[in-house]
Amino acid sequence: MTLDPTLEEQAHSANLASRIFGDLRRQILKGELAPGQRLPGERELAQRYETNRNTLREAVRRLEQLRLVTVRHGQGVTVADFRRTGTLELLAPYIETEPDLGEITSIVEDLLPARLLFMEFAIQLAVRRASETDCQHLEDITDLLVAACERSDPTVIAHGFHRWLDALVEASHSLAVRWVANPFLELYRDVIDRFPSLWVVDPAFPGHLKHLMIAFREGSEERALETTRAYYKRVDAELLHLLDAMLTLKRRVANRELAMGDVVASTPGSGDC
Numbered sequence: 497m498t499l500d501p502t503l504e505e506q507a508h509s510a511n512l513a514s515r516i517f518g519d520l521r522r523q524i525l526k527g528e529l530a531p532g533q534r535l536p537g538e539r540e541l542a543q544r545y546e547t548n549r550n551t552l553r554e555a556v557r558r559l560e561q562l563r564l565v566t567v568r569h570g571q572g573v574t575v576a577d578f579r580r581t582g583t584l585e586l587l588a589p590y591i592e593t594e595p596d597l598g599e600i601t602s603i604v605e606d607l608l609p610a611r612l613l614f615m616e617f618a619i620q621l622a623v624r625r626a627s628e629t630d631c632q633h634l635e636d637i638t639d640l641l642v643a644a645c646e647r648s649d650p651t652v653i654a655h656g657f658h659r660w661l662d663a664l665v666e667a668s669h670s671l672a673v674r675w676v677a678n679p680f681l682e683l684y685r686d687v688i689d690r691f692p693s694l695w696v697v698d699p700a701f702p703g704h705l706k707h708l709m710i711a712f713r714e715g716s717e718e719r720a721l722e723t724t725r726a727y728y729k730r731v732d733a734e735l736l737h738l739l740d741a742m743l744t745l746k747r748r749v750a751n752r753e754l755a756m757g758d759v760v761a762s763t764p765g766s767g768d769c
Contacts, residue, residue, distance in 0.1 A: 516545050516555035524564050524575055525593045531577035584679050588686040597746050601739045608732045616721055621668035623717045630667035631712055638709055642702040654688040654695040698731055
């Protein structure tokens, strides 16, 4: 079976636009393209990436959607300050640029409490409003997650928990919760797709879900909140401790390399050819 030449050309253009978008996004997030800097003109960029202007414009349009650039008629394309204009969609690609681990730690420290507050509110509403169908759906996913934990399958657990969170949001029957949750859910899915090794199976996770389901069946908001707070207080503390340990190790290695460089530089004849 031969592909339609038009469809094949469209697919090629879409793939090329994605590569151009990814490359320019990486340069912006790494600071190689600074805020306020104007991108080269369309003709120059089209030549650089060996493409046409339509494909290039698609890549720029995607950058604009992420608020990484601003496009003004007659003024070209200007790099935005993503630290001020960005959204959670940038977290996964930003991690890929291998920024300073200290900054990633700081981001995580700020995100975890916000995530917990949101989960608490969603759980409260879900316990209050969930139908029998909602509860059964959550229990079915919980059973699958528990089975995956017994097999120690982190990939299935990570994606299964994404489904569980989505079902929780649905059970809240709140449009506001859904709209606020969607960016978090998209971020979560993006991170586990890009960095599956980041998901660590916690031994207490199955028990936490089971206790939460009991609270749902009892209609006890208080028990559901206590279970959630106790679990995430411990897990988040362990995560932050791990990140702090990694940051400390990285600093020690950097200091050791710096000290060794100073020793080499001060050694007589070290600069001779």
